[in-house]
Amino acid sequence: MKIIQKVGLGLFWGALLLFNALLFMGEFRLTDEKLQQVTSEPHYEILRHELAPVLNKTYGSSFAFVSAFDRYVSDYNLKQQENEQWNRVIWDDYTFAATKVASEGLVAQNKLLLLLLTIGLGAIGALLNLLPKYRGEPAGIKHNGVMFSSNKSRGIIGITLGVYLIGLYVLLYWFPEYIVNWALLVDPLSHMLSGQPASQWFLYGTIYTLAILVMGVRMFRKYRGNKYQLLRTSSVMFFQLSFAFLIPEILVLMNKPWHDFKNIWPLDYTFFYNYRVEGMLSSGSIGLFMFISGILLIILGVPLLTYFYGKRWYCSWVCGCGGLAETAGDPYRHLSDKSLSAWKIERWMVHSVLVFAVVMTGVTIANYFSGFGLLGQWTDTLHKWYGFLIGAAFAGVVGVGFYPLMGNRVWCRFGCPLAAYLGIVQRFKSRFRITTNGGQCISCGNCSTYCEMGIDVRWYAQRGQNIVRASCVGCGVCASVCPRGVLKLENGPQQGRINDIPILTGNESINMLS
Amino acid sequence: MKEGKPIEAFCVHSKARHVVIIGNGIAGVTCARHLRKRDSTSRITIISGETEHFFSRTALMYIYMGHMKFEHTKPYEDWFWEKNRLSLVHDWVTHIDFDKKELQLKTQDPLAYDILVLALGSQSNMFGWPGQDLKGVQGLYSYQDLENMEASTKTCQKAVVVGGGLIGIEMAEMLRSRNIPVTFLVREQAFWDNVLPPQEAELVGRHIREHHFDLRLGAELDKIIDDGTGQVKAVVTKDGEEIACQFVGLTVGVSPNIGLVRDTQLGINKGILVDEHFATNIPNVFAIGDCAEYRTPPPLRRPVEQVWYTGRMHGETLAHNLTQGPVPYQPGPWFNSAKFLDIEYQTYGLVPNKWEEPVVSFYWEHPDGKKCLRLLFDKNRRQLQGVNVFGMRLRHAFFDKALRRNVTVEEVIGKLQEANFDPEFYDRHYAEILQRFNQQFGTSLQLQKEKKRKSLWALLGL
Ligand SMILES: Cc1cc2nc3c(=O)[nH]c(=O)nc-3n(C[C@H](O)[C@H](O)[C@H](O)COP(=O)(O)OP(=O)(O)OC[C@H]3O[C@@H](n4cnc5c(N)ncnc54)[C@H](O)[C@@H]3O)c2cc1C
Ligand code: SF4
Numbered sequence: 014m015k016i017i018q019k020v021g022l023g024l025f026w027g028a029l030l031l032f033n034a035l036l037f038m039g040e041f042r043l044t045d046e047k048l049q050q051v052t053s054e055p056h057y058e059i060l061r062h063e064l065a066p067v068l069n070k071t072y073g074s075s076f077a078f079v080s081a082f083d084r085y086v087s088d089y090n091l092k093q094q095e096n097e098q099w100n101r102v103i104w105d106d107y108t109f110a111a112t113k114v115a116s117e118g119l120v121a122q123n124k125l126l127l128l129l130l131t132i133g134l135g136a137i138g139a140l141l142n143l144l145p146k147y148r149g150e151p152a153g154i155k156h157n158g159v160m161f162s163s164n165k166s167r168g169i170i171g172i173t174l175g176v177y178l179i180g181l182y183v184l185l186y187w188f189p190e191y192i193v194n195w196a197l198l199v200d201p202l203s204h205m206l207s208g209q210p211a212s213q214w215f216l217y218g219t220i221y222t223l224a225i226l227v228m229g230v231r232m233f234r235k236y237r238g239n240k241y242q243l244l245r246t247s248s249v250m251f252f253q254l255s256f257a258f259l260i261p262e263i264l265v266l267m268n269k270p271w272h273d274f275k276n277i278w279p280l281d282y283t284f285f286y287n288y289r290v291e292g293m294l295s296s297g298s299i300g301l302f303m304f305i306s307g308i309l310l311i312i313l314g315v316p317l318l319t320y321f322y323g324k325r326w327y328c329s330w331v332c333g334c335g336g337l338a339e340t341a342g343d344p345y346r347h348l349s350d351k352s353l354s355a356w357k358i359e360r361w362m363v364h365s366v367l368v369f370a371v372v373m374t375g376v377t378i379a380n381y382f383s384g385f386g387l388l389g390q391w392t393d394t395l396h397k398w399y400g401f402l403i404g405a406a407f408a409g410v411v412g413v414g415f416y417p418l419m420g421n422r423v424w425c426r427f428g429c430p431l432a433a434y435l436g437i438v439q440r441f442k443s444r445f446r447i448t449t450n451g452g453q454c455i456s457c458g459n460c461s462t463y464c465e466m467g468i469d470v471r472w473y474a475q476r477g478q479n480i481v482r483a484s485c486v487g488c489g490v491c492a493s494v495c496p497r498g499v500l501k502l503e504n505g506p507q508q509g510r511i512n513d514i515p516i517l518t519g520n521e522s523i524n525m526l527s
Numbered sequence: 528m529k530e531g532k533p534i535e536a537f538c539v540h541s542k543a544r545h546v547v548i549i550g551n552g553i554a555g556v557t558c559a560r561h562l563r564k565r566d567s568t569s570r571i572t573i574i575s576g577e578t579e580h581f582f583s584r585t586a587l588m589y590i591y592m593g594h595m596k597f598e599h600t601k602p603y604e605d606w607f608w609e610k611n612r613l614s615l616v617h618d619w620v621t622h623i624d625f626d627k628k629e630l631q632l633k634t635q636d637p638l639a640y641d642i643l644v645l646a647l648g649s650q651s652n653m654f655g656w657p658g659q660d661l662k663g664v665q666g667l668y669s670y671q672d673l674e675n676m677e678a679s680t681k682t683c684q685k686a687v688v689v690g691g692g693l694i695g696i697e698m699a700e701m702l703r704s705r706n707i708p709v710t711f712l713v714r715e716q717a718f719w720d721n722v723l724p725p726q727e728a729e730l731v732g733r734h735i736r737e738h739h740f741d742l743r744l745g746a747e748l749d750k751i752i753d754d755g756t757g758q759v760k761a762v763v764t765k766d767g768e769e770i771a772c773q774f775v776g777l778t779v780g781v782s783p784n785i786g787l788v789r790d791t792q793l794g795i796n797k798g799i800l801v802d803e804h805f806a807t808n809i810p811n812v813f814a815i816g817d818c819a820e821y822r823t824p825p826p827l828r829r830p831v832e833q834v835w836y837t838g839r840m841h842g843e844t845l846a847h848n849l850t851q852g853p854v855p856y857q858p859g860p861w862f863n864s865a866k867f868l869d870i871e872y873q874t875y876g877l878v879p880n881k882w883e884e885p886v887v888s889f890y891w892e893h894p895d896g897k898k899c900l901r902l903l904f905d906k907n908r909r910q911l912q913g914v915n916v917f918g919m920r921l922r923h924a925f926f927d928k929a930l931r932r933n934v935t936v937e938e939v940i941g942k943l944q945e946a947n948f949d950p951e952f953y954d955r956h957y958a959e960i961l962q963r964f965n966q967q968f969g970t971s972l973q974l975q976k977e978k979k980r981k982s983l984w985a986l987l988g989l
Pocket of ligand 1: 455549550551552553554555574575576577578584585586587588618619620621646647648649667668669694697784787815816817818833834835836838864865
């Protein structure tokens with residue numbers, strides 16, 4: 014490793030360390046004005062009274078502050094509930110916002126500087142490490158040592174990283190009040206883009222986008238000379254930065270609802286939720302465009318584009334989950350399980366999630382048209398469970414947290430309802446396939462090993478069969494790593510797409526007979 | 528052209544016959560799989576002393592380089608064998624009693640067979656060099672070789688690879704992946720020039736040097752020297768140069784692994800002699816794969832063919848013969864492929880290192896010196912005879928058909944876009960190649976128009 018790469022790695026680790034240390038820094042003190050800033054008028058009146066013992070008191074850590082804050086708020090709520098004063102209960106969750114404004118000291122005073130020293134320096138360090146990679150070496154994919162790497166082969170580093178990522182997601186989804194110091198860092202950026210203070214989701218979006226961009230650069234180095242991979246990576250980087258990150262924030266700046274135009278139901282499972290539909294329909298022509306383009310994508314975009322290009326047009330060129338998997342997740346792609354039993358589980362799981370999403374959405378829409386009467390309760394329960402199980406636990410915690418444990422496409426393979434929908438089209442009505450080059454396969458196994466979706470590509474290739482599988486996201490890595498030029502992603506006529514040839518090209522002894 | 532010979536005259540054809548296959552390589556396993564597909568009643572046993580389960584020998588290098596683990600190189604999951612009622616015996620066969628139709632095993636009880644298929648594979652050549660048995664000196668063929676190499680190179684500072692063939696370059700690449708400097712002794716004047724025409728050999732040589740190998744062309748091994756403890760210390764070339772090293776890879780070809788059947792009644796020469804149905808001189812004993820030698824080679828083929836594809840085709844054909852009645856082995860046009868470090872190579876048909884009129888050659892090389900295409904064809908009849916391609920991929924089905932149907936070189940050149948198998952978005956070189964061809968042969972060929980692409984853009988009229 015060159016010196017500069019070592020420096021880069023050092024900077025990255027230093028920045029990461031500091032970033033984590035920030036959570037334990039500063040003090041927390043809620044004042045009257047701060048409380049007023051983050052609460053609604055009527056709630057403010059109640060809370061300033063209820064929270065009197067907390068106000069102006071300095072807490073040494075977010076843990077202490079949050080526990081005091083929560084105690085007083087829930088005491089109040091319990092009292093109301095006991096007295097059956099339902100309308101006086103405070104259902105809004107103010108913990109995150111209150112904790113964030115309460116944070117004082119180092120972080121709150123040095124947001125920009127610390128942003129640069131943590132996230133900024135981390136990204137720069139990573140780039141310094143990645144950019145010189147393979148310099149002076151001829152183009153070609155090098156997987157040397159992947160199986161010996163502790164990070165990439167479920168060694169102690171990989172497992173630690175997995176646990177760390179899982180921890181991050183748990184905090185993000187269920188305990189964001191403990192990571193307010195991180196959200197503070199990106200406040201300046203958020204103000205710049207949308208004019209709003211940063212939520213935990215803005216923080217997440219920033220880091221997510223940066224991860225795709227930085228690790229996208231790693232892809233450029235690793236797959237240099239391979240135009241398919243370079244274009245595909247540029248595409249996910251572009252869609253993440255613009256469609257998923259910048260445009261939604263700018264929409265908010267324009268007082269429109271936050272909207273990611275490329276996110277498609279049922280991956281975007283809240284699309285038909287009442288608040289989303291109302292939000293879009295009450296936002297003028299832009300809102301109407303959001304609504305109509307969203308629906309067109311579902312009923313026309315998905316089938317049509319998938320017919321012509323396979324589901325790859327979305328999963329490995331556009332999608333945000335796919336974008337992270339294909340960049341930050343690339344070092345872990347070989348960890349996917351290739352066994353037949355994993356395939357069975359996959360089909361059951363992913364299609365169950367699709368059914369769940371469809372039922373949940375069906376009930377939501379029925380509820381809407383029935384005037385929120387009959388199905389209100391049902392809808393709420395379904396939303397809660399879907400959001401918890403699928404939206405947060407599966408897509409987030411497992412989806413990314415399991416990268417170093419089960420590969421980078423766990424969510425896409427076992428959980429994504431949109432992938433299931435795209436997959437059904439791809440399997441039964443599409444021009445896309447991976448063509449096998451006659452009898453050239455030597456069964457080496459590189460293709461299967463590096464398939465992130467756990468497809469046993471070799472199984473097909475060694476019998477001269479084309480690969481037509483619902484789950485294939487068309488990343489093209491099998492074709493890139495095959496040492497014998499056996500595989501080619503192609504769109505072509507449906508006739509002969511699924512082929513079953515008993516004897517491979519090259520042997521005429523037996524063909525002669527029949 | 529159905530073969531007259533009934534199956535009963537060809538082999539034991541009882542319902543419960545026991546087919547025993549020695550060797551679980553591509554030849555033996557393909558034979559077993561196809562046997563099971565066509566015949567549900569036979570007992571089928573596969574014996575191998577090397578590994579319990581079939582693995583891909585061609586992937587040995589990737590295990591050493593850390594691209595894959597041994598598990599990844601197994602083409603079938605471990606449950607596959609039992610599910611298909613293919614019994615596996617993990618043991619060495621030490622003796623075959625052809626009269627009693629019985630096998631002696633090294634550690635297990637003897638095994639009786641009705642039909643015996645010998646798919647014994649190859650072994651690395653050793654030319655009796657002084658010091659070739661020292662510790663740290665080895666070839667690369669078996670899984671055990673890989674384990675030895677792993678152990679011998681743990682503390683290796685410098686290595687020498689002898690022999691410029693496909694396994695040699697793989698071994699050199701393996702060592703490089705562990706940052707062990709390699710000196711590469713190749714007897715020929717250009718890399719693999721006993722197979723490759725000069726330009727291709729040159730191209731590969733350049734690429735090897737680009738990877739910082741110390742490639743010594745025209746260098747021959749004389750002897751290997753001991754450090755006093757039975758471990759290699761250096762090699763000495765025929766020129767008298769001494770090259771210090773702690774590991775020596777000897778990759779000077781392979782030959783049929785027939786130690787087991789030497790000095791028995793089985794007819795052998797370099798390999799086990801077989802007819803066009805893979806039958807040996809003993810009834811109900813057959814041989815396929817690397818270890819077989821054709822008494823009469825199929826047209827344009829060598830008597831012993833030691834590649835993956837031929838092993839597979841032997842297996843397919845013999846399984847057919849043992850179940851459906853014998854047909855002669857008829858391989859289609861020759862094909863092969865390899866990878867030289869980062870440069871892929873494919874070949875279809877016949878491209879020897881030298882040719883004579885009326886065969887002529889067309890050669891195109893990309894300015895970057897890493898891609899090239901050679902077509903050999905008959906000057907008068909214009910028929911394509913073979914193609915070599917480096918740094919690009921070509922479609923097997925296209926060339927298989929072209930070669931079988933004696934298509935002209937002009938037609939092939941005009942249809943390169945159909946023949947191309949490179950990934951999408953890769954640079955296409957059809958026009959340059961065509962222009963070069965026109966220049967060289969004074970023709971005025973045009974690229975045949977690509978069929979109108981069916982795509983969303985077309986649908987939208989774009
Ligand atoms: C490193 C390497 C790379 C290669 N790369 C390529 C390539 O890229 N393309 C290509 O076409 N070819 C390649 N080859 C050649 C190819 O692997 C062989 O041609 C092919 O594997 C031969 O298959 P087989 O079934 O005939 O024999 P084998 O695969 O050798 O199988 C024979 C088996 O029989 C076992 N056996 C032998 N005797 C006994 C006994 N007495 N008792 C029990 N078991 C026994 C052996 O241990 C072995 O497991 C490569 C070979 C090597 C070594
Ligand atoms: S990587 Fe290529 S040669 Fe190897 S098993 Fe896959 S298709 Fe076959």
